[in-house]
Amino acid sequence: xxxxxxxxxxxxxxxxxLALTMRWDxxxxxxxxLLVGVWHTLLLLFSSALLGFLLAVPLGLVxxxxxAPLSWLARGFCTVIRGTPLLLQIWLIYYGVxxxxxxxxxxxxxxxxxxxxxxxxxxxxxLTLSFxxxxxxxxxxxxxxxxxxxxxxxxxxxxxxxxMLRRIWLPRAVQRALPTLxxxxxxxxxSTPLVATITVIDVYAVVARIRQDTFLVYEPxxxxxxxxxxxxxxxxxxxxxxxxxxxxxxx
Amino acid sequence: xxxxxxxxxxxxxWGGLLLQGLLTSMKIAGGGxxxxxxxxIGGAFGKLYGGPITRDLMECYTTIVRAVPELVLILxxxxxxxxxxxxxxxxxxxxxxxxxxLAAGIMVIGIVQGAYSTEVLRGAIKAxxxxxxxxxxxxxxxxxxTLxxxxxxxxxxHAIPGLSNxxxxxxxxxxxxxxxxxxxxxLATRQAxxxxxxxxxxxxxxxxxxxxxxxxxxxxxxxxERRARRGLPSFR
Numbered sequence: 364x365x366x367x368x369x370x371x372x373x374x375x376x377x378x379x380x381l382a383l384t385m386r387w388d389x390x391x392x393x394x395x396x397l398l399v400g401v402w403h404t405l406l407l408l409f410s411s412a413l414l415g416f417l418l419a420v421p422l423g424l425v426x427x428x429x430x431a432p433l434s435w436l437a438r439g440f441c442t443v444i445r446g447t448p449l450l451l452q453i454w455l456i457y458y459g460v461x462x463x464x465x466x467x468x469x470x471x472x473x474x475x476x477x478x479x480x481x482x483x484x485x486x487x488x489x490l491t492l493s494f495x496x497x498x499x500x501x502x503x504x505x506x507x508x509x510x511x512x513x514x515x516x517x518x519x520x521x522x523x524x525x526x527m528l529r530r531i532w533l534p535r536a537v538q539r540a541l542p543t544l545x546x547x548x549x550x551x552x553x554s555t556p557l558v559a560t561i562t563v564i565d566v567y568a569v570v571a572r573i574r575q576d577t578f579l580v581y582e583p584x585x586x587x588x589x590x591x592x593x594x595x596x597x598x599x600x601x602x603x604x605x606x607x608x609x610x611x612x613x614x
Numbered sequence: 615x616x617x618x619x620x621x622x623x624x625x626x627x628w629g630g631l632l633l634q635g636l637l638t639s640m641k642i643a644g645g646g647x648x649x650x651x652x653x654x655i656g657g658a659f660g661k662l663y664g665g666p667i668t669r670d671l672m673e674c675y676t677t678i679v680r681a682v683p684e685l686v687l688i689l690x691x692x693x694x695x696x697x698x699x700x701x702x703x704x705x706x707x708x709x710x711x712x713x714x715x716l717a718a719g720i721m722v723i724g725i726v727q728g729a730y731s732t733e734v735l736r737g738a739i740k741a742x743x744x745x746x747x748x749x750x751x752x753x754x755x756x757x758x759x760t761l762x763x764x765x766x767x768x769x770x771x772h773a774i775p776g777l778s779n780x781x782x783x784x785x786x787x788x789x790x791x792x793x794x795x796x797x798x799x800x801l802a803t804r805q806a807x808x809x810x811x812x813x814x815x816x817x818x819x820x821x822x823x824x825x826x827x828x829x830x831x832x833x834x835x836x837x838x839e840r841r842a843r844r845g846l847p848s849f850r
Contacts, residue, residue, distance in 0.1 A: 446828035448789035455817035553683040
């Protein structure tokens with residue numbers, strides 16, 4: 364494929380041009396801060412995805428089988444989360460809830476206060492709710508999509524409702540929801556930089572500080588874009604590997 | 615406890631400012647969405663019918679835009695776009711000019727939307743039965759006429775769910791412009807909250823406005839899908 368070679372050469376020339384004509388001397392000085400930033404971004408990503416997923420399972424389940432008020436509540440939660448910008452949610456939780464807490468003496472004196480004085484619990488909470496809102500819809504579809512016959516078979520074996528949920532319904536639903544998890548994780552990674560607006564130090568915040576310190580406009584931003592592209596690439600490849608190890612097709 | 619008079623429309627209240635912010639947000643979302651659709655139609659045709667180089671370039675565009683967070687893209691496009699335009703203007707002898715924030719916002723959202731709508735439209739065009747396009751060609755329609763009369767209307771039922779998602783993403787992405795200091799709904803809300811310390815009231819009010827936009831859009835897109843699918847077998 365000669366045109367590919369040409370394009371690769373062009374891209375290499377562009378990269379060489381950027382590397383030679385732009386200023387990169389700040390990189391070594393900030394490399395440790397950048398690594399810490401990447402670590403915080405990943406920490407936020409995985410902990411919010413894990414907590415959000417745990418929250419999404421009941422959200423999906425009550426929408427399929429729960430009593431009507433609970434089901435409406437879950438549906439309303441998903442609609443509100445998906446219908447408003449994440450930035451607004453983060454600011455509501457940080458400025459709104461965060462400004463209420465100091466007024467309550469019980470919270471100020473509790474063991475949680477040293478954490479609640481910082482910004483990251485609010486960021487993590489907002490990201491978790493957001494992930495739960497989007498993944499809750501996926502889990503609703505996954506619970507509804509488990510073939511009726513499998514559940515009937517479980518009932519015919521005399522399983523109780525909770526045994527059936529634990530042994531058949533939940534595993535089969537998670538199995539069906541896994542392929543969409545890849546895309547959801549990439550979306551979640553792309554929403555993590557928003558927590559930098561409430562002073563959480565992730566990789567985006569580190570780059571914003573570099574831009575303030577060095578007065579450089581483009582170089583740190585281009586570097587940041589490269590970092591996110593690498594992280595996305597690693598996520599996509601890793602999930603593809605795991606997906607291939609889990610047989611998802613119901614023959 | 616809740617000071618509802620803060621939401622009054624005239625100046626002691628902040629309601630007017632919020633509604634103005636909403637209007638700005640909608641202008642940017644609408645403009646960016648339309649620009650994105652144009653880019654998307656071009657991108658989809660480039661990916662489907664273009665030569666190998668066009669195809670690879672389109673692939674780079676969609677991959678990069680979809681891998682980098684919108685916030686970072688907005689910063690890059692905002693600074694690089696205005697800078698490039700000013701350099702261009704000075705090189706042809708005109709002085710540098712102040713780029714209108716609205717235009718910059720529309721450009722930024724449009725470029726991001728373009729990558730996503732390329733994928734949506736490409737999938738929708740591929741879902742058209744090939745015979746329909748062959749029939750158009752057999753009737754002697756020129757490629758442009760085929761596009762207008764057959765390809766675009768026939769792909770619409772497949773594209774509308776994706777396009778409706780993209781519109782909702784566009785309305786919510788306008789909130790990110792608050793980070794670069796552009797006064798749309800979210801930044802107006804934060805200013806109102808910061809001045810009055812009634813953060814809860816204002817953020818909830820803005821949330822209700824965004825939610826209303828979402829719900830109204832859902833109804834409109836539902837009607838549009840019903841119309842686009844007329845004559846097709848229903849899949850439910």
